[in-house]
Amino acid sequence: PETYVRAVAVALFEWYTFTLLAPVDHRGVLIEDADPTGTETPGLITDLDGYFPSASTWRDLAEYRTNQHIEIEQVFVPEQWAEAVAASGGQIVDGTHAYTVEGTRNRAGVWYDEPVTSSHPVAFTVFVSCEPMFERCHLLRLSELDNPLR
Secondary structure (H helix, E strand, C coil), X not given: CXXXXXXXXXXXXXXXXXXXXXXXXXXXXXXXXXXXXXXXXHHHHHHHCCCCCCHHHHHHHHHCCCEEEEEEEEEECCHHHHHHHHHCCCCCCCCEEEEEEEEEEEEEEXXXXXXXXXXXXXXXXXXXXXXXXXXXXXXXXXXXXXXXXX
């Protein structure tokens, strides 16, 4: 599950606006790998709104050839997850995991023909369902950006 969560983090934060791809394309990759039952998918779609720029903002960022990536510093099972599982009374099925990702979001672009960069810490929690529920991991939900489980 941790390896899968790391891949989700990269998919969320690695993009380049000066291409033919739009936010909907990047979101689509994550939605395609969502909960196969479809139960969590509407929530995931809403969660993704907090991670990708709107289409109009994307167009503005494209003028500056903005690209972004994440440097993952740590991935861990938050203590609050164990508390949530214990309090669920068996409602959280075996194979469901939560990992909090902490890292640095790095952006680069061009402003008046000069390269510019910015870096900001980010933290979020990724909820996934893996074996034995499914043969491999699938993305369930995301916490609000910078409001992870600790």
